[in-house]
């Protein structure tokens with residue numbers, strides 16, 4: 001298996017970020033909690049292997065909150081998604097954020113599982129929130145993973161341990177219980 005590195009998004013590759021988000025999310029405008037985020041304007045990290053970009057995370061930090069806005073791995077089950085998520089988590093810690101969270105959707109069971117395995121818990125479910133999101137971004141599909149209706153926002157949060165020494169302690173062991 002080839003190795004990869006994770007590095008910050010460079011200013012000159014904002015156009016690539018825009019195109020990447022358009023390809024994977026229909027548009028670089030990502031709607032969460034009734035707010036439009038322009039992915040290409042956000043800080044982020046890229047995973048790269050042999051000069052090829054194989055993953056992207058974007059996030060925003062405001063008022064001591066860090067929200068992951070997008071996360072995509074193009075080489076799944078090789079640690080790319082976890083490494084990108086950890087990089088964003090590190091930034092949240094550096095900025096002394098009180099919260100590290102993200103919004104996913106009711107149909108995205110693979111992502112919900114992935115985040116739960118990494119210590120996240122479900123903070124809130126906003127029923128029918130996608131109706132409002134579609135008013136801001138009409139291209140959001142009505143049908144999601146497994147042919148399920150795409151309707152609700154699921155807010156997931158990682159409890160940030162108090163000190164940097166606790167970094168990584170939220171990670172659920174691979175063979176551990178899924179709660």
Ligand SMILES: CC(C)(COP(=O)(O)OP(=O)(O)OC[C@H]1O[C@@H](n2cnc3c(N)ncnc32)[C@H](O)[C@@H]1OP(=O)(O)O)[C@@H](O)C(=O)NCCC(=O)NCCS
Nearest residue numbers: 071072073075076077078079080081082103104111114117
């Ligand atoms: C969710 C997503 C980001 C995960 O990315 P990923 O690169 O597959 O993530 P990882 O490789 O770090 O982890 C996935 C699994 O592979 C396992 N894995 C990692 N390296 C591995 C290896 N070398 N060999 C075998 N398994 C491995 C991990 O342990 C993990 O399994 P677990 O959850 O049971 O612990 C990716 O599936 C994706 O891009 N999905 C589509 C977009 C999306 O829905 N994003 C989330 C929006 S909210």
